[in-house]
Amino acid sequence: VPHGTNVAIVGETGAGKSTLVNLVCRFFEPTKGQVLIDGRDARERSQLWLHSNIGYVLQTPHLFSGTVRDNLRYGKPDxxxxxxxxxxxxxxxxxxxxxxxxxxxSDVGEGGGMLSTGEKQLLSFARAILADPRILVLDEATASIDTLTEKAIQDAIDTVIKGRTSFVIAHRLSTIVNADVILVVRDGKIIERGTHSELMKHKGYYYELYTRQYEEMVVDTVS
Structure with missing residues (x-):
């Protein structure tokens, strides 16, 4: 993946999307092959380097007990x-x-209990951005946020990932139509790749996923 590329990873639950980014973050090692970061095997990078250069926003936001300031400074203490x-x-x-x-x-409470899920998610985004990582990983980061809140941060995400390598596991496919490349994962394998327009023209598995989700969204809106 060239530096500065926005990569979206899509697929149904259990397809292997999170496994792919977990390999990038070195949460576990590949049994075969290599994960290269800037042309260098990720296993040659120290955990400190990875922690300093990769920002990770989980679907389920996590805050620790303490103040808002303490939580946001986690990736950049100064x-x-x-x-x-x-x-x-x-x-x-x-x-x-x-x-x-x-x-x-203000104290956020145990596990951020003083805040709503959406508010915790937004603070997780701010924490990742504050750390200014070279690589940003968003693991279905907007799945826990209501549609209105998601729209509020989508423009900010687009701004933040400019010039930064990013991997976005999308819950709502409408949020990744502008990605530089979309990887379509099924049963642990990448079965399609391309831009949104290329994949829609191909009318393969991605087309099926996108069309199905769009139809469900229309039904929800009408009802």
């Missing part, structure tokens, strides 16, 4: 309040701390 506010603004999340009595000094 971040200033100005940098933190800029990151929050980029993902339209300033409202989260503005409604909290102590702002950045």
């Amino acid at each position: 971040a200033t309040d100005e940098e933190i506010m800029r990151a929050l603004d980029l993902v339209s999340a300033k409202f989260v701390i503005e409604k909290m009595e102590k702002g950045l000094d």
Whole structure:
């Protein structure tokens, strides 16, 4: 994958999408072949290098007990309040701390229990952006967010991934139509690859997934 490429990974539940990005992040090692980052085997990279250069946003957001500031500084301990506010603004999340009595000094509670799932997700985005990783991995990161909140951060995501290598596992296929390349995964294998328009013209498995999801969305809207 060339530097700066936005790669979307799609497929049904259990197809192997998360496995693919887990290999990139070196959460486990490949049994065959290599994962190359900038032309170098990922196994030659230290965990510190990977932690510093790869930002990972999970579908299920995780915050630890402590203040908003502490949570956001996790990937960049020396971040200033100005940098933190800029990151929050980029993902339209300033409202989260503005409604909290102590702002950045507010306690998020055990596991972020003082916040909604959508709010925790937005803070997870801000935390990843603040760390300014070379590679950004979004593992179905908008699946836990309602449609209105998703729209609010989608433009920010598009801005953030410019010039940055990114892997996006999409829950809603409508969010990845502008990806540089889409990898279609089925039964642990990449069976199709191309841009959205190329794959739609091909009328293969991706076309089937996209059409089905679009029809379901129309039905939900009507009902």
